[in-house]
Amino acid sequence: MTPQQTPSPATSHLLPTYTRVHLAFERGEGAWLIATDGEHYLDFSSGVAVNALGHGHPRLLAALEEQAHKVWHVSNLYEIPEAERVAVRLCENSFADVVFFCNSGAEAMECAIKMTRKYHSANGAPERYRVITFEGAFHGRTLATLAAGGQRKYLDGFGPAVEGFDQVPFCDLDAVKRAIGSETAAILIEPIMGEGGVRVVAPSFLKALRELCDRHGLLLVLDEVQTGMGRTGELFAHQRTGIAPDIIAIAKALGGGFPVGACLATSAAAKGMTAGTHGSTFGGNPLAMSVANAVLDVMLAPGFLDHVRRISLLLKQRLAEIKDRHSSVIAEVRGDGLLIGLRVLVPAGSLVDALRAEKMLTVAAGDNVVRLLPPLIVGEAEIAEAIARLDRACARLSDVAPNPRSPASEGGKINEALPAPARGKDPRRQEAAG
Numbered sequence: 001m002t003p004q005q006t007p008s009p010a011t012s013h014l015l016p017t018y019t020r021v022h023l024a025f026e027r028g029e030g031a032w033l034i035a036t037d038g039e040h041y042l043d044f045s046s047g048v049a050v051n052a053l054g055h056g057h058p059r060l061l062a063a064l065e066e067q068a069h070k071v072w073h074v075s076n077l078y079e080i081p082e083a084e085r086v087a088v089r090l091c092e093n094s095f096a097d098v099v100f101f102c103n104s105g106a107e108a109m110e111c112a113i114k115m116t117r118k119y120h121s122a123n124g125a126p127e128r129y130r131v132i133t134f135e136g137a138f139h140g141r142t143l144a145t146l147a148a149g150g151q152r153k154y155l156d157g158f159g160p161a162v163e164g165f166d167q168v169p170f171c172d173l174d175a176v177k178r179a180i181g182s183e184t185a186a187i188l189i190e191p192i193m194g195e196g197g198v199r200v201v202a203p204s205f206l207k208a209l210r211e212l213c214d215r216h217g218l219l220l221v222l223d224e225v226q227t228g229m230g231r232t233g234e235l236f237a238h239q240r241t242g243i244a245p246d247i248i249a250i251a252k253a254l255g256g257g258f259p260v261g262a263c264l265a266t267s268a269a270a271k272g273m274t275a276g277t278h279g280s281t282f283g284g285n286p287l288a289m290s291v292a293n294a295v296l297d298v299m300l301a302p303g304f305l306d307h308v309r310r311i312s313l314l315l316k317q318r319l320a321e322i323k324d325r326h327s328s329v330i331a332e333v334r335g336d337g338l339l340i341g342l343r344v345l346v347p348a349g350s351l352v353d354a355l356r357a358e359k360m361l362t363v364a365a366g367d368n369v370v371r372l373l374p375p376l377i378v379g380e381a382e383i384a385e386a387i388a389r390l391d392r393a394c395a396r397l398s399d400v401a402p403n404p405r406s407p408a409s410e411g412g413k414i415n416e417a418l419p420a421p422a423r424g425k426d427p428r429r430q431e432a433a434g
């Protein structure tokens with residue numbers, strides 16, 4: 001088998017926990033991915049909000065290459081100057097005083113959850129360990145983060161769920177108030193529920209949670225794994241609301257594709273996390289930190305976040321037009337910045353498939369939503385291209401599936417009815433910020 005060929009699911013030696021599309025890429029350039037067969041795909045999924053600076057960003061490449069020639073890994077037995085620098089810059093640009101580095105979103109969330117428990121324990125109240133979370137949330141796939149998300153489909157068969165999470169309906173303030181008890185340690189929420197269907201939490205709700213936390217001595221924890229690092233036009237999504245959390249978890253965009261996660265906290269919230277209480281072999285290693293510093297170089301440069309705000313407004317306007325033109329397919333455009341959800345009236349997977357047939361990559365979410373997560377460097381020409389492809393995909397779906405409730409619209413029926421995708425037109429990246 002050559003590197004260009006991939007085995008069928010039946011012969012693959014990878015644990016079959018994913019339903020993968022039979023498609024592989026050999027390189028990427030900006031907002032474009034080039035498949036092993038040479039086809040160019042417009043990447044509006046960014047590896048699920050990871051490749052925030054697109055593919056092959058010269059600054060990231062240079063940082064990785066330079067560090068690769070120096071030292072890759074030393075362990076946290078020693079000082080890591082690159083990690084100190086990322087931590088300083090994250091703190092200077094946020095509410096936080098301290099940072100713990102790890103390798104993924106779930107690990108960042110684990111650190112956040114442990115920190116809430118340790119905080120109360122250090123305050124002499126170890127019985128306060130419970131965290132209030134919201135229905136439909138997604139916080140990762142470790143046992144604790146699965147319990148925090150509370151989704152049956154992910155918990156089933158894995159034994160008793162980790163104790164200590166109280167779920168309430170999404171954005172139901174009265175339910176939050178009722179759930180607060182003598183054992184409550186914290187409230188945990190995503191500022192925009194990503195996997196749960198791009199459901200935006202109103203700033204007023206976050207403010208109300210902050211007030212409740214202050215009144216009851218709870219910590220406010222935000223999961224910014226998906227919303228963090230520029231995606232909403234602020235470095236962190238909560239910064240558009242004016243509230244300051246006690247702890248946040250970030251990952252995805254921080255490494256622009258290099259695996260890294262981080263838990264940011266005030267020194268007050270982190271008071272229990274003393275030497276030996278937590279750790280990670282790889283967390284904050286020189287390679288990851290050099291790339292994260294390069295990501296910050298780009299994101300903190302004047303004009304970068306302005307670009308995200310401006311281009312996301314343009315995308316939203318164009319999507320509103322598409323929604324009006326294809327009202328039998330798209331019911332709602334929602335989200336913030338470049339974390340956008342299309343709630344659709346056909347099965348979400350059928351629009352993802354139809355867009356892939358148009359050589360455009362998107363990703364489905366809960367609540368029958370298709371997520372658009374372009375890289376933050378996306379330009380106007382690519383927005384125009386995305387809109388044209390979406391227009392064609394919706395036109396096909398409205399031709400073949402006018403009634404979303406008909407049984408024929410379930411499963412793969414719509415895909416089978418799709419004509420072959422348009423070929424030969426592969427406009428490349430023409431415009432990019434940062």
Ligand SMILES: Cc1ncc(COP(=O)(O)O)c(C=O)c1O
Binds near residue numbers: 225
């Ligand atoms: C909001 C949120 N939290 C946590 C995670 C888990 O991150 P990871 O898959 O890197 O462990 C994700 C992943 O999609 C996420 O979207």
